[in-house]
Amino acid sequence: MCFANGQLLGDEKALKMWANEMWGYKDYRPLPLYKALAEDYYTKYMRNTKLFADVCPKTCKNFQFLCSGEVGDSQSGLKLHYKGSPFHRIVKNGWIQGGDIASGKGNGGESIFGDTFEDESYAVPHNKRGILGMANKGRHSNGSQFYITLQATPYLDTKHVAFGQLIEGSEVLQKMEDIPTYNERPKVECRIMDCGIFTP
Known part of the structure; x- marks a missing residue:
């Protein structure tokens, strides 16, 4: 499950779609790094x-x-x-x-x-x-x-x-x-x- 701004996005595919819509993000990074960024995104944003x-x-x-x-x-x-x-x-x-x-x-x-x-x-x-x-x-x-x-x-x-x-x-x-x-x-x-x- 993936969350952004406290809202449930869904699975990894939903996260990729959301990131592409928000910033034009394309998933070109290695999977372990991508997961680290995805897991930490919400808290890092709220600073x-x-x-x-x-x-x-x-x-x-x-x-x-x-x-x-x-x-x-x-x-x-x-x-x-x-x-x-x-x-x-x-x-x-x-x-x-x-x-x-x-x-x-x-x-x-x-x-x-x-x-x-x-x-x-x-x-x-x-x-x-x-x-x-x-x-x-x-x-x-x-x-x-x-x-x-x-x-x-x-x-x-x-x-x-x-x-x-x-x-x-x-x-x-x-x-x-x-x-x-x-x-x-x-x-x-x-x-x-x-x-x-x-x-x-």
């Missing part, structure tokens, strides 16, 4: 975050527009949208990382302001599970990659800009944390199936 725009307005704007995709393409032709991008790294007892909208391998990405932008503020501490922060390659190198902490990670303070907090979806975070890894790479593909701005 909400709170952004601290009063403290980090530029960083939050970057994340917001990458979620909505409304900026379109960058000057280099890269689609500035998280939709379809993978979570490529899981650091046990640390964080999960995604947002490489270029290659999906963790070595790329781009901000809505250009390749990178500066560190804005270190006011938000990494003091709990579910903190959102910008992954970087050193000071002032924020692009599109972000992480969500799995526990308090104070060693990231003053090195990475934290700008938000997960407020719904702790069960999803737990499922992702439990995924087996090899050299911090998840053995099961995890992708952002859809994303956007929540309007109450």
Whole structure:
């Protein structure tokens, strides 16, 4: 049985038809991977975050527009949208990382302001599970990659800009944390199936 948004779809065939109608999805992946995506789809979709725009307005704007995709393409032709991008790294007892909208391998990405932008503020501490922060390659190198902490990670303070907090979806975070890894790479593909701005 397959469910989406709390509604029973039916069997695997019904799920494929629904995915094709919603996103034009074609089942070209290996069956085990397809099943993992299908089983986890509903919970992965239901994730909400709170952004601290009063403290980090530029960083939050970057994340917001990458979620909505409304900026379109960058000057280099890269689609500035998280939709379809993978979570490529899981650091046990640390964080999960995604947002490489270029290659999906963790070595790329781009901000809505250009390749990178500066560190804005270190006011938000990494003091709990579910903190959102910008992954970087050193000071002032924020692009599109972000992480969500799995526990308090104070060693990231003053090195990475934290700008938000997960407020719904702790069960999803737990499922992702439990995924087996090899050299911090998840053995099961995890992708952002859809994303956007929540309007109450």
